[in-house]
Amino acid sequence: MTAVDLPGLVSLGLVALEWLGLGWLSGVDWPAPTPWAPRWCLRLLIGATLIGFALLLLAVAGVPFAWPPLPLLVAAIAAGAIRWLSRHRRTEHPASYSACGMTGESHIRRGRLGWMLLSGVLMAGLIRAIILPETGWDAYSHWGLKAQAFFYAGAIVDAHSAHEYYPPLVPLLETWLYFQRGVVSIDLAKTLWAVFGASFGVCLVQHLRLALDASARWPAPVLALVIILATPQLLEGFWTGQADLALTVYLTLMVLAMLRWYSEHQTGWLVQAMFLGAGVALTKYEGLFRVGVVLIAFVAELLIRRRPANIGGAVSVGLASSLAYVTWALFRNLHGIQVTSEHLSHFQPEAIGSVLLALAAVFGGVRTGGGLVVSGLACVAAGKRLLQPPLRFLTFVVVGQLAATLLGFLVTADSPALQVQLSATRLFEQFMPIALFASALWLCESAFRCVQKSESSRDPHTSMRRAASVRLQ
Numbered sequence: 001m002t003a004v005d006l007p008g009l010v011s012l013g014l015v016a017l018e019w020l021g022l023g024w025l026s027g028v029d030w031p032a033p034t035p036w037a038p039r040w041c042l043r044l045l046i047g048a049t050l051i052g053f054a055l056l057l058l059a060v061a062g063v064p065f066a067w068p069p070l071p072l073l074v075a076a077i078a079a080g081a082i083r084w085l086s087r088h089r090r091t092e093h094p095a096s097y098s099a100c101g102m103t104g105e106s107h108i109r110r111g112r113l114g115w116m117l118l119s120g121v122l123m124a125g126l127i128r129a130i131i132l133p134e135t136g137w138d139a140y141s142h143w144g145l146k147a148q149a150f151f152y153a154g155a156i157v158d159a160h161s162a163h164e165y166y167p168p169l170v171p172l173l174e175t176w177l178y179f180q181r182g183v184v185s186i187d188l189a190k191t192l193w194a195v196f197g198a199s200f201g202v203c204l205v206q207h208l209r210l211a212l213d214a215s216a217r218w219p220a221p222v223l224a225l226v227i228i229l230a231t232p233q234l235l236e237g238f239w240t241g242q243a244d245l246a247l248t249v250y251l252t253l254m255v256l257a258m259l260r261w262y263s264e265h266q267t268g269w270l271v272q273a274m275f276l277g278a279g280v281a282l283t284k285y286e287g288l289f290r291v292g293v294v295l296i297a298f299v300a301e302l303l304i305r306r307r308p309a310n311i312g313g314a315v316s317v318g319l320a321s322s323l324a325y326v327t328w329a330l331f332r333n334l335h336g337i338q339v340t341s342e343h344l345s346h347f348q349p350e351a352i353g354s355v356l357l358a359l360a361a362v363f364g365g366v367r368t369g370g371g372l373v374v375s376g377l378a379c380v381a382a383g384k385r386l387l388q389p390p391l392r393f394l395t396f397v398v399v400g401q402l403a404a405t406l407l408g409f410l411v412t413a414d415s416p417a418l419q420v421q422l423s424a425t426r427l428f429e430q431f432m433p434i435a436l437f438a439s440a441l442w443l444c445e446s447a448f449r450c451v452q453k454s455e456s457s458r459d460p461h462t463s464m465r466r467a468a469s470v471r472l473q
Contacts, residue, residue, distance in 0.1 A: 004130060008188040011180035016195060019047030022075050026050065027083035028275060030206065031268030032260075038206035041199035042272070045249065048196070049279045050075040051176055052169045053324065056282070059156040060331045066154030068179050086271060114221030118205065121225055122198040125238035129194040134186045136240030142166070144186040144241050147174035151184055156331065165339045167328050169282035170243040190241040197238040200249040201228055204433070207256045211390070212444055219444065227436040230371030232363070232425040234433070243284050244426045250279035251290055252433045254317070255397055258298055259390060261313055270313050274320035281325040285343060286408065290430065291321045293404050297396035305389070345413035355409050358420035368425055371432055378439035385442055394438040401431035 023043025030039060054075035058065040065071050134144070142161045149159035150171055158164060174189040181188060201224055208220035228234055237245025254276035261269030277294075280287040295314045302310050332339070363369035379386060386395045405427050409416045 005181075005185060005188055008181050008185060008191075009130065011177060012188070012191050012195070014180050015177050015192070016044060018072065019044045019051065022047035022050045022072075022079050025076060025083060026079035027086055028271055029268060031264070031266040032210055034206060037202050041202040044195070044199050045203070045253070045279075046275055047075075047079075048173055049169075049275055049282075050079055052172045052282065053278070053327070054078065055172045055176065056156075056168065056327055056331065060327060060334070064154040066151075066179065068176075071176070082271075086267065108218075111218040111221065114219065114225070115205075118201060118221040118225045121228070121235075122201050125197060125235060126191070126194040129191045129239035132239060134190050134239075134241055136190070136242045138162075138243070139186050139190065139241035143170050143243060144174065144189060146171035147178065147189060148184045148186075150175040151178040156335075158335075158337070163285065165332060165337050166243075166285050167282045167287065167325065169279065170241075170246055170284075174241065186241060190239055193241065193245050194238040196249055197228075197234070197245055200253070201225070203253055204228075204437075207253075207260075208437070208440065210260065211441055216444055223440045223444075227433050227440065230374055230436055231429050231432040232368050232371060233429045237429075242426070244429055247280060247283040247287055247290070248430050248433060250276045250283060251287075251294075251430055252437070254280060254291070255294055255394070255434050256437070258294070258313070258317065259393055262298070262301070262310065262393065263390060265310075270316060273313075273317045277317045277321035278324035281321040282328060286427075286430075288321060288325050289404060289408075290401065291318070293400040294397055297393060297400050300396055301389075301393045304392070342413045343408070344411055346411070348410050348416055351410055351416040352406075354417040355406065355420055358417040359424055362420060362424045363428075371436060372428070375432070375435040375439050378442055381446075382439075382442045385445075386438070391438050391442060394434055398431060398435040398438065401434070405431075 020040060020043050023040075023046040026043075026046055028042070028046045030042060051071060054071045055065050057074060058071060063070070134140070138144075142163055145161045146159040146164075146168065147170075149157050150168075156168055156172075173192060177189055177192055178184050204224040204227060205220045208223050209217040212220065231248070234245065234248060237248070254273050257269045257272040257276060260266075261273060277291050280291050295318050298314045299311060302308060302314070331337075363372055382391070385391060408427070409419050409424075412419045
């Protein structure tokens, strides 16, 4: 246990307020009736993306960013420009909780209990991040090492870390916290990710509530908690300075925003997806590949439903993600940072057997494999329902991400089986919440259909009145 860094906690609060302000200034919001908590949690994630991109832009321009007002000014200008560009397309909506369809005293009590459980786990993750020292080896070999070098130089420099060519969003955000604190502390830096994870949990609840019928929304906080607990290493990311939590947050929320945009065609969802896609591309080396898989799945869904006119949405998300990554690639080229072949080497199809055996060993435990078992059983039970809207898009995404991950193991320069042992739980973490989200939707749909049939047997007239309301959005 480490001594609590009170000035560091003040700095953490200041950083959160800055991100909230930038997110609010950008005008990016939920284009649906939304309580205050998800709205501000989304703004925090958007603000973090803006400040990280501002630091990167300054680095590309060769301008030192050690003076905090300068990156804040750049990020604020970008946020204001985004707000101005989208000012004619914003959808005004009420923000009251009751407007979101939570009706019935029993449903309200159950919903509050779910929120209490979720809040308790999220708060416990934050407390653990504050009082316990950093244990993630990546924090010392890569992410934290780069943040330390960026802080002392006031710019992006060669930190001689394990993966110098990786996108820099994670160390840049940790560097930003160091600027507020005035000193380097890897133990303090990891507290950022507890804030990220908590914001993700709240946003996940809102996506679940929007996807479920108004009379079936009360389990959303509990379902979000189950998704967090069942995803391998996701909760551990709250108190370790590794990039997988940030990538999981950005990727999952990007997919869910695209799902909402496809069904509602409100520009706000597309703007969310563009921001979040840029965050994915700037977080880890595999981020841009993850975005590509999602876009392929999205285009496949459009073609199946014969809506080619909506491909423009996929193009917009792809352009935003590519722009973010190209900005980093430009910096790499200007400073001679070489991309190595450790992750993209020769194809080894003969290793598929050893990869599958290694995966079985890695996910053989309850903690690591529980989420996979739950998701797999739900898929088997759902059957053809997974190939019907709205679950079909999520199914395409999960299958595509799984295939891409297996392919990644087979093209690594290292032993594929060894790569599985070292990184499988982290890589599966990145898309597992999407699979569990789809499973949760199907389970809720099935449960309320059973309730509907039960009511039908007792009171056919009541069942007829509710038949049209018990459905997925």
